[in-house]
Structure formats: structure tokens, C-alpha cells
Amino acid sequence: MAELHPVCAPLAFLLGTWQGTGAGIYPTIEDFSYIEEASFAHVGKPFVAYGQKTRDADTGLPLHAEAGYLRPQGDGRVELVLVQPSGIVELLEGTVEGSTVQLASTAVLGTASAKPVTATERRIWLDGDVLRSSVAMAAVGRELQHHVVSEMYRLS
């Protein structure tokens, strides 16, 4: 195992694999609930690799997934670059303060066949031994609003 890059120290609380449940809403779709597994890993370089997958809580079928990299800047600022199988990429900037990472998109782009997403806000925070994650999204012409929230427990 490589030693954690010092710039990643403020994100050390994220490292590992987490599993739990979440719930999603948006005015254009039915409410839904899901099982989530997320991982945060490092290789000794100044970033943390992030991956996440969700499954439908009722059917077990795969729902969402995303992958990306957190780039701490050494001064409390954090960048996140993110990709989703729906054909969306996101660039986000924000901060890590204590056990809370708070990010807002500076750019969201989609391929020709992707649904239009124009902005997101993301928050990941450790609350006791629960890792909580929430996403607000502006999509399909709607303004930025709460979309999903989950709570996960450490698997490893």
C-alpha cells in the first residue's frame, strides 16, 4: 500500500468502501429508493479515486453509477471530476471542512444522446459512523433542487 499523499489527508475519512440505502425524487419521475455501494481509494498520488453504483431497492437491478476523482488543492479547496453512464460529465469545485465535502458544478456537459443536466450540487459528510451523501440537480429544464440522499456504513 502506498502512503497517503499529504494533500489527501483531509479526505482520509472517506477512504474505504461504504454500503447503504438512499432515496430519490424529481418532479419529472417517480420517487425511488435504492441500495448504494461507494468506494474511495488512493494510490499515493494527490487525488482520491471515487466510484459508486446503485441498485433498485425492490428489484435489485442496477440503476445509477458514476466514477471520478477528488482533487484536494491543499488549502481546503477540492475539485471533483465525474463521469456517468448516462453520458454526462461534471466538473465541480468546493471545500472540505472537517468531515464535510461540499461541491458545486462549474460545468456539466452531455453527449448528443444524453438528457440535459445543467448544474449539480453535491455534499458528502460523515455523521458519526454514517457517511451521508446528497445531490441536488438542475435537469430537463428544471431549476436546481434536491434529487437524492443516501446513508452508508463502512464495509472496509
Next chain:
Amino acid sequence: MAELHPVCAPLAFLLGTWQGTGAGIYPTIEDFSYIEEASFAHVGKPFVAYGQKTRDADTGLPLHAEAGYLRPQGDGRVELVLVQPSGIVELLEGTVEGSTVQLASTAVLGTASAKPVTATERRIWLDGDVLRSSVAMAAVGRELQHHVVSEMYRLS
């Protein structure tokens, strides 16, 4: 194991894990050689998840990584959305013909701290039992030109 989504059938030759070696050049850096491992996976939905990591051929230390999703469009066209720990996201469009996927960027974006990359072209093709991969890149003010090429063999 989920059944492969029919739209992914033209990309079935990629599915699995591959390992091999590669070489990189660019006018602004020293030539380098690397060990690469790449994987292509599906969950029954109309995309193929892609991930790749490289290590320095001499030191074994991690070099590059990227993650993304191939989105076949059912008519020979393919989209690729991609994220890199260097703070870069790419949207690419292209085609799959026989055992060759050929893609060109429609957008490349970087975070505030990322090195400027403005365009890429990517090719992945199966040559007998060798999976070959090449990337051309326009970065740090240079025009689009060959950057890396690798050859990998199937691990699983």
C-alpha cells in the same frame, strides 16, 4: 451475470480485463513506457463501463488512470464519456466497425488546476488476440498528435 444489452453486442469483443505494455511520447515531456491494465464490463444496460490504470515500466509506480462509459447508439455510432485524475473530462463520438472503435473528442474540459488539453482522438482495436489502444492529444498549446500506444492481452 446480466445478459448483454443488444445495443452493446458490437462492443462484446472488448469485454473482460486486459494487460500489457505501452509507450508514450509528447514534445513537452520525456518519452516513457508503461504497464497497462484495462477492463470493460457491463451490467445489462446499454453501456460498457471502462477503466484503465498504468504503472511506470521501470519503477512500477502508478502513472495514469481513467474511467468512463462507452455508449453504443445502435447504428454503428459510439459515444465515450471519460474522466481522468489529472482533472480532465472528455466527451467523444465515433464509430465501432468490426473490431475497431475510433473516437474523436467533441469537448474536453479541465478543472482550474488541470493542464490544458483541448482535443483527443482515441482508437481501440483487436488485432488477432492483441487489444491495441492509441491516443492522440492536443495539449499545452500543441496541435493534435500521437501521444500513447499500447498492446494488451486478455487476462479474463
